[in-house]
Amino acid sequence: MSQTEDKYDDHHDGRSDATPGGYANERRPGELIFTLFLVIVSAILLLEAYGISGLKKLSSPGVIPMATTGVMLVTGLIILFQTVRLPKVATETIAKDILPIVVIVFVAILAGFSFLLKPLGFVPSAFMFLVFSIKFLSRRNWAYVLGLSLLTLVGIWLIFRVVFSVLMPAGVFPEAELIQFFRTLFAGAE
Amino acid sequence: MENFLNFFTVLTDPYLFLMVGVGTFAGVYIGAIPGLSVTMAVSILISFTFSWEVHPAIALMIGIYMGGVYGGSRTAILLNIPGAPSAIATAMDGYPMALKGKAGEAIGVTTVMSFLGGFIGIFVLAVAAPFISDFALKFQPRDYMFLAVLGILLVGSLSTGSLIKGIFAGALGLAIGSVGMDPLTFTPRLTFDLTFMKSGISFIAVMIGMFGVSEALLQLHQVGLPSIRQKIDRIIPSFGTVKKHLGLSMQTSTIGVIIGALPGTGGDIAALMAYDHAKRVTKNPEVPFGEGAIEGLVAPETANNAAVGGAFIPMMTLGIPGDAVTAIMIGALFIHGLNPGPMLMIEKPDMFWFIVGALVVANFFMLLFGLTGIKFFTKVVEMPRSVLIPLILLLSIVGSYAVNNSISDVYWMLGFGVFGYFMRHYGYPLGPVILGVILSRLLDDNWRRAIISEKEDLGRFFVGVFSSPLSTILLAAVILIFVSQTPLWAKMKSRLSSAKNRSHS
Amino acid sequence: MKRIVLGAVAALTMATGAMAEGYPTKEIQGIIQWGAGGSTDTVMRSVTPHAEAVLGGTVVMQNMTGGVGAIALNYVADAEADGYTVLMGAENPLLYKVMGLGEKDYSDFIPVSILARGTAILVANVDAPFDDYAGMIAYINENPGELKLGATGPGGLPSVITAMMNTVEGELDVIAVPFDGDGPALTALQGGAIDVMPAVLGAAIEGIKAGNMKPLAVFDLEANQHLPEVPTIVSFNEGYADFLPWGPFFGVFVKQGTPDDVVASLQAAYHEGAQHEDFVALMDGRGFTLMNISGDEAQSFLTAWQQNTAWLLQDAGLTQASPEDFGIARPAE
Known part of the structure; x- marks a missing residue:
């Protein structure tokens, strides 16, 4: 129990803003690249913000974006300056502590899901997502995975599609026809 | 007096009583699910209750509103994923308590405090609505701007680690908020001439991504570990606990009512401001903030529920919405043949007292449903992570799509989820990003309005500020907090000197 | 005179309304251009249930905001022209072209009903x-x-x-x-x-x-x-x-190319729905002038509105591009 508690209490992953990740006096693997990325993004954004309206008037639509992206660039550079000078954490590697394979696989699954969402429709793509991800994480047998995925999907579909009428992309699954079928069925029964 | 009797309408009509109860129950769950929002639920109810009488329709909406604002705290405490924007601050001390197995206690305190805050909000609505709405109307664009700056200064207390990283995160949030077509001039801003960027980045998508997806990705590291068993035997906080925090809860409820009553600001900002206030005034918390301080739960939860009563103040007295939900309720009143506006209180005072009565009943139902049904929630959290994580991710995707029926919001949400994951790892706080997005429009629009009103002349602007007591007080508060309360200069100094020391050694 | 024309149009649409057999076979998406609680939203959510009753189908309404309504307009324009995606909008799209906000406007749509006009x-x-x-x-x-x-x-x-x-x-x-x-x-x-x-x-x-x-x-x-x-x-x-008279308006539209019988069904449904006493009372209470026009009458209203307003803004120097570039003729003096 104490071991798991230690694991949960591991602050270096940044569980919340009150317990931020990283180390005060050491640099985590990949931190320098991330900081560099932030500085480059800030610079590009500042350039784009300048392009909005230049600095014609105090009330130009570009004034606040320029101010905020300017602050991003300055603070980004300060952070970069600080980070460069820190020693690397000796015990951590990217593959183990920052981007383990399970996270990379999951991001890939999510990307696949979101790109299939529109052409294929919500119901089939979400089902595939659930099956893949639950199978991948739980390694249980297919009956468990398929049953649980179907149950979860039906629940979410009922709440969002039927109760809250959120029209997720329909794609290949004829859900509007299905709903109409039930509607006529109930109307006929009355 | 005769009109006041309408206060009891909800209590005496079992059907209306039931409607408030059903609404509050549904609201708690709607609020708890990160993808479902009260705004969404209430706007769907407009069509759903179209053919109803006005009373049950409003009763149902009020129940959902009250329950929903509270419900956001559930997932914030149990999963570290705020179910609604107003619960962002709640996660900061609620989740650490859940990690210690004290989720039951956290939920209990949250519920009782939400009830207390909700009640103060309703009380102010009932006795001082015209007074407060007159005060809210006095806010000029420059005052809203100062208020936004005050909000941005919260970055100081939201960034426990590196302040400079917090400032970066806050500025990033402000920049995210300005992406898209500028609503005042229709100039595309930070869009890189890309069509999908013109509609801007939905604030809910950023929030779900940063808090939901990044948390789920982070929990993948621990997928094999067993869930934490929650003790749920002691839920109702002792009278001593409540009494001890009564003073703080009065202060934070006041913050909630006022911020809620101001058109354009709502429970989300109120909760963060209240958290900041609690951090300032609580000198010696039993448990440090961020590790499960009760004060960190009391402040945001009293404030966001007090903001509910606050939001009704301008709606009932002037027909001006106090937030997004009351805006939709105004539409609902119209559809039901009422004309919300300054005349409503005069022509239909019974409606005012009916709404106050419904809010009181909803508040009691919230207490009831908040203190029961905790077992179900903890069961959900004790589900194996291999099922819970895909479920959270699927809800995140559906929820971000549902905000505006837009697939690009889903991409933004996932993008910010991955980005937030790295931010967490490298010690960047996420709260300031959300704070920046929420405050971006408030700051930007009102800055421009204020300076345009003064013919682009900073001199005239300051003459205007100092000729108004309200503006002067707000500016003084900004300067005071910036210089003394926020340890900005002190931190910078110590950082500089420590940097010097390092370079010397 | 106007009343007679209106009556004739109504009779015509009612007669042809029965032609769209089997429509609707599934629920219809109603895309509202503006946010929940706004006046477009209020108008659409209060007229649609009456129209649904006539139509014998369900219209699921969704708010799709952003880009001064252009996001919603483009969404409907990109959907199938089968009458299952309906645009519920206000006057703004008629100015998109001259304001540089988009390439599409109501000329890509068929008006189902121009419901009401504001003052x-x-x-x-x-x-x-x-x-x-x-x-x-x-x-x-x-x-x-x-x-x-x-x-x-x-x-x-x-x-x-x-x-x-x-x-x-x-x-x-x-x-x-x-x-x-x-x-x-x-x-x-x-x-x-x-x-x-x-x-x-x-x-x-x-x-x-x-x-x-x-x-x-x-x-x-x-x-x-x-x-x-x-x-x-x-x-x-x-x-x-x-x-004058000039004012913002609210209307229901379907994509150009939608089968005639489907358009006729929708027109008949909204025409009758907008005559429901509750809706009439609501519009009156909010100070809107009920119009409830469709077909050619609606088309010529839209054309005149666009000509007048676009050229007014052009002459005031507020446009991004001249109405001429889009074939919007200067209104006849």
Whole structure:
């Protein structure tokens, strides 16, 4: 129990803003690249913000974006300056502590899901997502995975599609026809 | 007096009583699910209750509103994923308590405090609505701007680690908020001439991504570990606990009512401001903030529920919405043949007292449903992570799509989820990003309005500020907090000197 | 006369309405251009249930905001032209082209029904040092660059009214303070952040009745029945008659290319729905003029509205591109 508690209490992953990740006096693997990325993004954004309206008037639509992206660039550079000078954490590697394979696989699954969402429709793509991800994480047998995925999907579909009428992309699954079928069925029964 | 009797309408009509109860129950769950929002639920109810009488329709909406604002705290405490924007601050001390197995206690305190805050909000609505709405109307664009700056200064207390990283995160949030077509001039801003960027980045998508997806990705590291068993035997906080925090809860409820009553600001900002206030005034918390301080739960939860009563103040007295939900309720009143506006209180005072009565009943139902049904929630959290994580991710995707029926919001949400994951790892706080997005429009629009009103002349602007007591007080508060309360200069100094020391050694 | 035409159109659409057999076989998506709680949203959510009853189908309404409504418009334009995706919008798309906000407008759509039209009114803060339109103009001339006039961005109702005033009275030296809608602007007006605001009557009527704001002039040819004591703008200056009546409107549209029988079914449904007494009462209460037109009549209304407004804005120098570039002819004098 104490071991798991230690694991949960591991602050270096940044569980919340009150317990931020990283180390005060050491640099985590990949931190320098991330900081560099932030500085480059800030610079590009500042350039784009300048392009909005230049600095014609105090009330130009570009004034606040320029101010905020300017602050991003300055603070980004300060952070970069600080980070460069820190020693690397000796015990951590990217593959183990920052981007383990399970996270990379999951991001890939999510990307696949979101790109299939529109052409294929919500119901089939979400089902595939659930099956893949639950199978991948739980390694249980297919009956468990398929049953649980179907149950979860039906629940979410009922709440969002039927109760809250959120029209997720329909794609290949004829859900509007299905709903109409039930509607006529109930109307006929009355 | 005769009109006041309408206060009891909800209590005496079992059907209306039931409607408030059903609404509050549904609201708690709607609020708890990160993808479902009260705004969404209430706007769907407009069509759903179209053919109803006005009373049950409003009763149902009020129940959902009250329950929903509270419900956001559930997932914030149990999963570290705020179910609604107003619960962002709640996660900061609620989740650490859940990690210690004290989720039951956290939920209990949250519920009782939400009830207390909700009640103060309703009380102010009932006795001082015209007074407060007159005060809210006095806010000029420059005052809203100062208020936004005050909000941005919260970055100081939201960034426990590196302040400079917090400032970066806050500025990033402000920049995210300005992406898209500028609503005042229709100039595309930070869009890189890309069509999908013109509609801007939905604030809910950023929030779900940063808090939901990044948390789920982070929990993948621990997928094999067993869930934490929650003790749920002691839920109702002792009278001593409540009494001890009564003073703080009065202060934070006041913050909630006022911020809620101001058109354009709502429970989300109120909760963060209240958290900041609690951090300032609580000198010696039993448990440090961020590790499960009760004060960190009391402040945001009293404030966001007090903001509910606050939001009704301008709606009932002037027909001006106090937030997004009351805006939709105004539409609902119209559809039901009422004309919300300054005349409503005069022509239909019974409606005012009916709404106050419904809010009181909803508040009691919230207490009831908040203190029961905790077992179900903890069961959900004790589900194996291999099922819970895909479920959270699927809800995140559906929820971000549902905000505006837009697939690009889903991409933004996932993008910010991955980005937030790295931010967490490298010690960047996420709260300031959300704070920046929420405050971006408030700051930007009102800055421009204020300076345009003064013919682009900073001199005239300051003459205007100092000729108004309200503006002067707000500016003084900004300067005071910036210089003394926020340890900005002190931190910078110590950082500089420590940097010097390092370079010397 | 108008009534007879309306009746004839109604009879015609009712007769053809029965032709669309098997429509609708599934639920219809109604895409509302503006956010929940706004006036477009209120109008659509209150007329649609009556239309649904006639249609015998379900219309699921969704708010799709962003890009001054262009996001919703493009969404419907990209969907199938089968009548299962319906656009519920306001007047703004007719100005997208000249304002550089998009390449599509209502010419890519068939009007199912133009439901109602609003009337503009000029209101002032109660403490403003004038009580009517003439007083305001005198004040502006005596204090150039001091009056704060509310605005809601290019193409919005205030910009059109301001363009009218500049055209008729000559360039007015005022400060235009931008807001993101007439609701927030009217709130600011009551708080004294702005002095005068051109708004739609329905948004201001309750505030006027309560004495929280002063009406200066109604932008119409005749006095409004809800505020009969407020003078019309033409009573101050005849020059406005050229541009009036003018007002924002609400309409339901389907994509160009939708089968005729489907369009006819929808037109019949909305036509009858808009006649429901609850809806008529609602529109009246909010100060909207019920129109309930479709077919050629609606088409010619749209064309005239677009010509008038686009050229008005063009002459006031507020457009991004000339109406000529899009084949929008200058209205006949």
